[in-house]
Amino acid sequence: MDKTHVSIKDIASMAGVSIATVSRVLNKTGRYTKETEERVNAVMKATNYHPNLVARGLRVNRMNNIGIITPDITNEFFAKLVMELQTELFAAGYCSLICNTNENPDMERRHFSMLQSQNVAGIIYMAGSGTFESMTSKGAPTAYIDRVPDFALPENSVIVESDNFSGGMLATSLLLSKGCKDILLLSDKRRLSSQQNRINGYHESHSRAGAVVNTKLIRDLDSVSFGAAYSALGEAISLGIKFDGIFASTDWLAMGAYQAAKEHGLRIPEDVKLVGYDGISAALYNEKPITTICQNTLEIARATVEAVISFIQGKEIAEQRIKVPVALAERETT
Amino acid sequence: MDKTHVSIKDIASMAGVSIATVSRVLNKTGRYTKETEERVNAVMKATNYHPNLVARGLRVNRMNNIGIITPDITNEFFAKLVMELQTELFAAGYCSLICNTNENPDMERRHFSMLQSQNVAGIIYMAGSGTFESMTSKGAPTAYIDRVPDFALPENSVIVESDNFSGGMLATSLLLSKGCKDILLLSDKRRLSSQQNRINGYHESHSRAGAVVNTKLIRDLDSVSFGAAYSALGEAISLGIKFDGIFASTDWLAMGAYQAAKEHGLRIPEDVKLVGYDGISAALYNEKPITTICQNTLEIARATVEAVISFIQGKEIAEQRIKVPVALAERETT
């Protein structure tokens, strides 16, 4: 039948009009009669015509694609975020190019460059290392989720983040109010902004309660994985550090801490109370469901997509820095 | 400086050659002197030139992109698969367009159509509903992972799947060898090929052991989630169905079954032995790590990408149906 693909030219000749008219019908830009419109549409339906987005992209110098850069899609938190971004974007007519970087800055750079070459309409840069600032200035609008870059923001960009400071306070205050005196803080040793803000909240809660923090309680881990927390907790115990509460800055850290505590004969919540962060399902389905700070991924996704689309359409946005509230989910570890 | 983007034309004039020559240097197709090559490359480096992939895509009528259709990226199993596919593809020079369908056939169809419009070089169709066969015939090469479609395969396509039959046998035989007489089987009521093959393995193991299956033991669930297994197990117990072993056809089902069993006072593994399927980390970090059948996602991804790239390059592939071995990970629930 059709050797490759039916093009606008075929539609034009079959409908007895020029390609310009077909294009106008396609984009509903007016300047045609109802009768022509119907005829063209009929032909398009009959031939199962779909416009070639690549050709359009070349002409208008922009693909209706959004690049999403994520550090680790196997982490349920990011996976949920990606899924929700993708759903929102697709509904708005955009397709998502998803790039997994494995927390590797070089991969970030390469994907960034590839996305530019692909002429994407926008870039959503999730939890990036924030270590390089190339290419952002004159390219596609960019949204930074969850971690704030350490360079000056370009014009057409936005930061969307959970209210990590409040989250850190919520978690810490809960533990303090339950009578904890020494709260171990498990955090990533790279002081990414999201982590740093949770730490700031931890400090703020202490000072508001008139409590002092023993700096030994703040443990810097190599990663935010189950294993990192598992061994860090063992180490803290063997160092003789005393604690009766744990604030783990991610749920996977909380899971690892839970397991290590259990193996060392510490009862949760009787001996030690535990709070995680993120709200992933693994924490909910833990032996004892873990109290955690839930991030509102849906709201983050919505705000991000809305901002990016505004930029694409040349509109102004109200805030260049959007904060999304978090919620405490108290469960059985406190 | 540069108002939009430096194009091949700019490079040509700056290097004092024609655009054809620049293009040849770019694609290393020969027909130029070493001296010209160096000059052109120097200019490209100096101007930070990156070829416009959209323009190239239009010209050669194909983007170096691969569409990946996945039912649920928040499921760690699919997330891992996607991540590994993406890594392999990127290394081979392809970018991934990832589409999440939420197990919704209509979404599958829409994403499929969008991918065609994007002129992708290939499509990887993961765990699809397999309910429609449009568009596959003359379009981009397609790989079906994990679930076999129920229509005749088009020429340029391949099926990659875990050896689900062996997996089903491995799980069942283990339970039988541990003395289980009545093995509850938790499976998705949609008889997708991957699930069906595990069920076949379940039956085969029984018949080889000379055991008969009580058909009441085969429970059809609405989904493969924690909650579905949780309530199904409660239901089975309240129906008075006796069992001393459970084969859950996914790890999330196993997690739900574990929880339900525990709440009903059934001890695992003393009263009931439990085997899951997939090998996700949540099963490993369960209160008692769950024995499971691990799928080799890395191998699946490799085989898939290799086959798809072969098709793109017009090569033949050895097998149109590739089976990847599974492995038993025996842990504390058996």
Add this chain to the structure above:
DNA sequence: TAAACTCGTGTAAACGATTTCTCGAGAGGC
């Protein structure tokens, strides 16, 4: 030594859309 290649390079035609002109016809105002 003429014919036939090879080599480096340039010219120009695609690829499939959008978009700016241009133009004729009919309508309306004076």
Add this chain to the structure above:
DNA sequence: GCCTCTCGAGAAATCGTTTACACGAGTTTA
């Protein structure tokens, strides 16, 4: 009746590449 406006439609330029073809000059072959 003439001028102007609007409206539907087409012709053609354009986006940034790739690539078929052309073309001299140098090199080989018979």
